[in-house]
Amino acid sequence: MTGFISTLVEAWQELRINKVRILLALLGVALSVAALTSVVGVGSLAREGMKVQSERNGGRVATLSLNVSGPTMPEAAKLEKAYQGIQQRYGITTSTHVSQTQAGFQFPRGVTTVNVTIVDVGYGIIHRVQLQQGSWFAADDGKRLAPAVVVSEAFYNQIGRPNLTTHPTVTIPGDQPATAVMIGVVPDSYPNMPPSAFILAEGAAMTGIKPQMSEFKMWVGEEQAGALTAAINADLQGQFPGYYAQANRMDYAAYGDPLAPVQLVVGGVAGLVLLLGAVGMLNISMVTVRYRVREIGIRRSFGATSGRIFVGVMMESVVATAVAGLAGVMVAVAVVKHPWIESKVAPGLTEYPAFPIEAALMGFGAAVLVGALAGAIPALVAVRVKVIDAIRF
Amino acid sequence: MDQTSNETLVSLRSVTRSVRLPDDQDLHILTGIDLEVKSGDHTAIVGRSGCGKSTLLNLLGLLDIPTSGELEFLGQPAERLGNNARARLRGSTVGFVFQQFNLLPGRSALDNVITPLLYAKGKEFWQRREIAMDMLDRVGLAARANTMPNMLSGGEQQRVAIARALVRRPRLILADEPTGALDVQTGQSVMALLDTVATETSAALVTITHDTNVAALARACYRLDSGVLSPLPMPETVGVSA
Numbered sequence: 001m002t003g004f005i006s007t008l009v010e011a012w013q014e015l016r017i018n019k020v021r022i023l024l025a026l027l028g029v030a031l032s033v034a035a036l037t038s039v040v041g042v043g044s045l046a047r048e049g050m051k052v053q054s055e056r057n058g059g060r061v062a063t064l065s066l067n068v069s070g071p072t073m074p075e076a077a078k079l080e081k082a083y084q085g086i087q088q089r090y091g092i093t094t095s096t097h098v099s100q101t102q103a104g105f106q107f108p109r110g111v112t113t114v115n116v117t118i119v120d121v122g123y124g125i126i127h128r129v130q131l132q133q134g135s136w137f138a139a140d141d142g143k144r145l146a147p148a149v150v151v152s153e154a155f156y157n158q159i160g161r162p163n164l165t166t167h168p169t170v171t172i173p174g175d176q177p178a179t180a181v182m183i184g185v186v187p188d189s190y191p192n193m194p195p196s197a198f199i200l201a202e203g204a205a206m207t208g209i210k211p212q213m214s215e216f217k218m219w220v221g222e223e224q225a226g227a228l229t230a231a232i233n234a235d236l237q238g239q240f241p242g243y244y245a246q247a248n249r250m251d252y253a254a255y256g257d258p259l260a261p262v263q264l265v266v267g268g269v270a271g272l273v274l275l276l277g278a279v280g281m282l283n284i285s286m287v288t289v290r291y292r293v294r295e296i297g298i299r300r301s302f303g304a305t306s307g308r309i310f311v312g313v314m315m316e317s318v319v320a321t322a323v324a325g326l327a328g329v330m331v332a333v334a335v336v337k338h339p340w341i342e343s344k345v346a347p348g349l350t351e352y353p354a355f356p357i358e359a360a361l362m363g364f365g366a367a368v369l370v371g372a373l374a375g376a377i378p379a380l381v382a383v384r385v386k387v388i389d390a391i392r393f
Numbered sequence: 394m395d396q397t398s399n400e401t402l403v404s405l406r407s408v409t410r411s412v413r414l415p416d417d418q419d420l421h422i423l424t425g426i427d428l429e430v431k432s433g434d435h436t437a438i439v440g441r442s443g444c445g446k447s448t449l450l451n452l453l454g455l456l457d458i459p460t461s462g463e464l465e466f467l468g469q470p471a472e473r474l475g476n477n478a479r480a481r482l483r484g485s486t487v488g489f490v491f492q493q494f495n496l497l498p499g500r501s502a503l504d505n506v507i508t509p510l511l512y513a514k515g516k517e518f519w520q521r522r523e524i525a526m527d528m529l530d531r532v533g534l535a536a537r538a539n540t541m542p543n544m545l546s547g548g549e550q551q552r553v554a555i556a557r558a559l560v561r562r563p564r565l566i567l568a569d570e571p572t573g574a575l576d577v578q579t580g581q582s583v584m585a586l587l588d589t590v591a592t593e594t595s596a597a598l599v600t601i602t603h604d605t606n607v608a609a610l611a612r613a614c615y616r617l618d619s620g621v622l623s624p625l626p627m628p629e630t631v632g633v634s635a
Contacts, residue, residue, distance in 0.1 A: 002514045002515060002518050002519075005518075006511050006512070009511060013500075013511075017499045017500055017504075018499070294495070295497055298495050298497065298508075299508070299512075300456075301454070301456060301489045302483075302484055302489075302557075303480050303481055303482075303509065304480060304484070305476070305477040306480070307477065387451075387456045388451050391495060
């Protein structure tokens, strides 16, 4: 026990005495760790941003799209029955019809044609719909007498940005004029995007909005996607002989992770930064040991064992780099979580993920590893010092 | 004198030490050394520069082991002790005083004296500050405890080095040219201090010097010439020149 405490006391004394030199060495390590952790953190944030954007467009991993085509259009009722049956048989809980069409909406300046997406409630989950305000459709919204609509920001601006808590309405003129209630607003995907809206299939039927080219999507989860795709393909083909029936993955990861190259580049840059930090630290440590050869010899003459010298030099390095690593990680968190950085790195996100814990742990772990490596080599040099030569050094 | 008086601390019998040169030739530094150091002894070893004095001191302090012959430290054969065992034995039993003081830079006089106590255990470690202050007080430097070595005079630095060598109450004090870097007057006061403290603690003092005045303070004197150690009658010590 005394031996351990006295080693700590000795390491602390060394840190105190050589504070300027150690501070300079630590500054390099802290900057390296900050750079490493920031690169990984920013990479992770960018990846999350790209992933969310991709999932908004193509659906979550893994989303299957079911299609039946042939010489004639398959009977709608039979197709719907087949979709429902597949959901039940394979225990799929999240699905949606998706159909793009256009409809006229009454704005203060007149009737404007708007892109309308006819969906089911599950669309919000599958496509990670995030709302600027209000809410997405609920299960019983299909039963409303005045159909609910979720509108885009451009739509919301053109209608005069009414307060959603007052249940504002919009008129849908046409063959079956109806009044719809605006329940939510989604952000525009790009600047100057024309107004658009989402409406549930029941609401669309009520207002005479006719779907075109409907597709059916199911969220099945990544692990079972492969097996389910094959099974559903066979199932669907059996129900529609003579037709070309297929289930395809539509999400961004359908053909492997397209973000993997980004991750690889980020990892490579991080590794390079770490290597530079390690080399810098090793260099300083080696110079330090050469500078301390005489001192090591004197300590040996007072009874310091080679193990004690090794642990002392090593501990000094590890303790110092651990502290530097902690400081570096804190700097990285401050940089990556800065609102300006977040908005530039992941403009597609409205809510930013927490700082990736793996990046923080990697930064701290890298610092300790660098400390151990940069400490071990000089420590080995230190124990090989010949006492007699060292004292005369 | 305590009960350890006259106990043999180090015994060398037919000890040789040679080193292999780059041209594969052996350089014989010490040949056939016979020496016994007992508690309370004050021995001086004189000789010209390069005659092997420091090599002999390194052997006595377990910093080195002989090429041949027998070296026993407190009855234990040195060659059978591992590096760590020798280090521990050295730390607890031997105190070194170097010619160039070898104070650790950047540390105060007190921190320098504390350093050997960092390798001690129990009370010696936990009360290291008090023990070191007492020792500095004994060498008359209590008031300079927090002074850095570069702010001390040569004599003061050597007194700090003596306090550091004696702080673990070693049974064997090895002084390598302790006055070599000091003027005559300061050297005499340093030697007087070393002799007094060694006598008070019943420690054996082995001084290596080429200064005959320093050698004359010892109670036994040897001459080392070309690696061969021979006793020197005390009256003849004056007149041996470096």
